[in-house]
Amino acid sequence: MRTHYCGELNGSHEGQDVVLCGWVQRRRDHGGVIFIDLRDREGLVQVVFDPDRAEVFQRAEQARGEYVLKITGRVRPRPEGTLNPDLPTGAIEILGLDLEILNASETPPIQLDAHAADASEEIRLRYRYLDLRRPEMQSRLRTRARVTQVMRRFLDDQGFLDIETPILTKSTPEGARDYLVPSRTHPGEFFALPQSPQLFKQLLMMSGLDRYYQIARCFRDEDLRADRQPEFTQLDIEVSFMTEDELMTLMEEMIRVLFREVIGVELPNPFPRLTYAESMRRFGSDRPDLRVPLELVDIADLMEGVDFQVFAGPAKDPDGRVVALRLPKGGELSRKEIDVYTQFVGIHGARGLAYIKVNDWVAKGRDGLQSPIVKNLTDAALAGVMERTGAQDGDIVFFGADKAKVVNDAIGALRVKLGQERGLMAEGWRPLWVVDFPMFEEDPANQRWMALHHPFTAPKEDQLDQLETNPGACLSRAYDVVLNGTEIGGGSIRIHRDVVQRQVFKLLRITDEQAEDRFGFLLKALRFGCPPHGGIALGLDRLVMLMTGATSIRDVMAFPKTQTAACLLTDAPSPVDEAQLKELGLRIRSKA
Incomplete structure (x- = not known):
C-alpha cells in the first residue's frame, strides 16, 4: 500500500511521488490550507492540502487525531522560514495529491504526544495498544528487538545452538511459587510453568550439545515490584568444558558488543571484579552501584x-x-x-x-x-x-x-x-562482576541452611571438605554481573557429580525420597557421564530497561502485568465456565 515510511523521507526524495500510510498525529487548518502531521513507526512528516483539489481537501477536513490515512503526494522543500530543525523530516513536506480515510477513530483516552506520560499507568496499560503508538514506547521495543538480534548473532558466531525447552514441565521448587497448569489427560495432576530452563539446560549439556542458548520465557508467582513481572524473559546460556573465568570473559565481551552496536557506548575492558565479601563490606550490597x-x-x-x-x-x-x-x-x-x-x-x-x-x-x-x-x-x-x-x-x-x-x-x-x-552520582556505565558467593545462607527461623543461588551450584573445588565440616564458610562457583546497581545476570558452574549433588541436597534437608521425587531425572542423568558445565542467565527486560533509560521493566514489555499480576488490557486472570472446570476435574471452593 505504501512506497515509503513517513520518517524515512528527506531532501533526497524531493520531486518524487510517494504513497504513505499512517495515523494523524495532528491536523491544523491555516487560512484555507490544511496541514496534517502523519505518523508511522519510523516518524512524522508534514502533509499539505491545498483547496484547489476540492474533493481531496474535503476529505482532509474530515480527518481527526488517530484517523488512519493513505496519502499520495509529492515531496517538496519546505518554504523558507518554515523549516523544523527538531524533526528529521523538517526540511521537506508532502504536497497532498490524494487522500483515503482507511479508518476513523474515537477520541483516544490518552494523549499520544509529549503529554502522554502524564496519563496514569492504569489507563496506559488498559489501552496499551494506544500507548504503544507513542514514539517513546516504539523506540524502546525497537531497541529490545535490536538487543536480541545482536545477542543471537554473537552467540551464533561463537558456536552456540538455539534450543527450545518445555513450557509445560514438572513442578521443581526454585525459590518462588510455581504457576500450575491442571492436566485434563491426567486428572488430579499438574504441569508447572518453568521458573527458568535450569534443569533442561543442564540436561542438554549431559546430551553433549556443548553450547546452548535460548531467549527464554520464565514464570514466577512472586510479589512484584518495578523490576519483576510474573512472566519475564532471559537470555539463558549453558556451556560444557569451560571455567567460570572463560565464561565470564565471553559474556562480558557479548555485553560490550551489545552496548557498542545498539546504543553506541563503549564499556570497560575488562569489567572489574569484586568478591561477595568485599562488596558487602564496602557497599552493603552484592549489586553495588559503583557510580x-x-x-x-x-x-x-x-x-x-x-x-x-x-x-x-x-x-x-x-x-x-x-x-x-x-x-x-x-x-x-x-x-x-x-x-x-x-x-x-x-x-x-x-x-x-x-x-x-x-x-x-x-x-x-x-x-x-x-x-x-x-x-x-x-x-x-x-x-x-x-x-x-x-x-x-x-x-x-x-x-x-x-x-x-x-x-x-x-x-x-x-x-x-x-x-x-546530593549530586555525587557519576555519569556513564559502571559494570562489574561479583564472585565468590557463599554456598549457603542460614534460615534462623527454621534452623537450616538455604542455597544462596540454587541447589545445583557447585562449591569451589578446594572447599569440598567444607560441605561436611563448615557449610557456612563454603564458597560457591557463582557469579553475578551488575550494571549501575542493577543485577542484570547471574550464573554458576554446576554440580556435575551425583555424590556432590546428593551431599548438597542433604545439607538443604532434602531427603533422598524428596530428591528422587523432585529431581530424579537429573540425578539419574548425572550418573551417565555428565561433563563439567556451567551457565548464566541475563535478564533481558532489566537490560533493555537500563539501555533505554526506562524506570520499570513494564515500559520495555509490549503487554506487561500490573503489580497485582493482572492484565488490564484483557482483564486476565478471569473466571472460566463450569464445563471447563469439570473437564479438568476441578471445583472452585466458595469463599468463607
Whole structure:
C-alpha cells in the first residue's frame, strides 16, 4: 500500500511521488490550507492540502487525531522560514495529491504526544495498544528487538545452538511459587510453568550439545515490584568444558558488543571484579552501584569499649555490624533533611540513624563535633572514626549499628540515596562482576541452611571438605554481573557429580525420597557421564530497561502485568465456565 515510511523521507526524495500510510498525529487548518502531521513507526512528516483539489481537501477536513490515512503526494522543500530543525523530516513536506480515510477513530483516552506520560499507568496499560503508538514506547521495543538480534548473532558466531525447552514441565521448587497448569489427560495432576530452563539446560549439556542458548520465557508467582513481572524473559546460556573465568570473559565481551552496536557506548575492558565479601563490606550490597563514590567503613573495633550500648552491643555481637558513612559537605543538611533520611533507613529495618556533623574537628577536637551521641563516645573512638572515614570540616558522618543484614540493607540503601540526591552520582556505565558467593545462607527461623543461588551450584573445588565440616564458610562457583546497581545476570558452574549433588541436597534437608521425587531425572542423568558445565542467565527486560533509560521493566514489555499480576488490557486472570472446570476435574471452593 505504501512506497515509503513517513520518517524515512528527506531532501533526497524531493520531486518524487510517494504513497504513505499512517495515523494523524495532528491536523491544523491555516487560512484555507490544511496541514496534517502523519505518523508511522519510523516518524512524522508534514502533509499539505491545498483547496484547489476540492474533493481531496474535503476529505482532509474530515480527518481527526488517530484517523488512519493513505496519502499520495509529492515531496517538496519546505518554504523558507518554515523549516523544523527538531524533526528529521523538517526540511521537506508532502504536497497532498490524494487522500483515503482507511479508518476513523474515537477520541483516544490518552494523549499520544509529549503529554502522554502524564496519563496514569492504569489507563496506559488498559489501552496499551494506544500507548504503544507513542514514539517513546516504539523506540524502546525497537531497541529490545535490536538487543536480541545482536545477542543471537554473537552467540551464533561463537558456536552456540538455539534450543527450545518445555513450557509445560514438572513442578521443581526454585525459590518462588510455581504457576500450575491442571492436566485434563491426567486428572488430579499438574504441569508447572518453568521458573527458568535450569534443569533442561543442564540436561542438554549431559546430551553433549556443548553450547546452548535460548531467549527464554520464565514464570514466577512472586510479589512484584518495578523490576519483576510474573512472566519475564532471559537470555539463558549453558556451556560444557569451560571455567567460570572463560565464561565470564565471553559474556562480558557479548555485553560490550551489545552496548557498542545498539546504543553506541563503549564499556570497560575488562569489567572489574569484586568478591561477595568485599562488596558487602564496602557497599552493603552484592549489586553495588559503583557510580556512587561513598563507602561503608567498619568501626566495630572502635566501639566495643564505649558506654553507648547502641554501638557497643552490635560491636560485640558476632552477627552484628557497626559502620560509618561519610557524606562530603553533608554538614549543611538541616535537621528536617536528616529526619527524612532517618525515616528512609527505617524502611530497611534500622531503628534509627545516628550522625555526627564535623564542624571544626581539626581546631577544636570533640568540641568541633555536633551530635547527641558525641558525649557517649571516647576521644579515641572519635579520633578513630575521623581518621578511618577521612572526615573533614563541613562533612557529616552517618552510623549504622545492628545485625549485619540490617546495617547492610539500611546503610547500603542510604549510600545510594545520598549519591543520587546530593549530586555525587557519576555519569556513564559502571559494570562489574561479583564472585565468590557463599554456598549457603542460614534460615534462623527454621534452623537450616538455604542455597544462596540454587541447589545445583557447585562449591569451589578446594572447599569440598567444607560441605561436611563448615557449610557456612563454603564458597560457591557463582557469579553475578551488575550494571549501575542493577543485577542484570547471574550464573554458576554446576554440580556435575551425583555424590556432590546428593551431599548438597542433604545439607538443604532434602531427603533422598524428596530428591528422587523432585529431581530424579537429573540425578539419574548425572550418573551417565555428565561433563563439567556451567551457565548464566541475563535478564533481558532489566537490560533493555537500563539501555533505554526506562524506570520499570513494564515500559520495555509490549503487554506487561500490573503489580497485582493482572492484565488490564484483557482483564486476565478471569473466571472460566463450569464445563471447563469439570473437564479438568476441578471445583472452585466458595469463599468463607
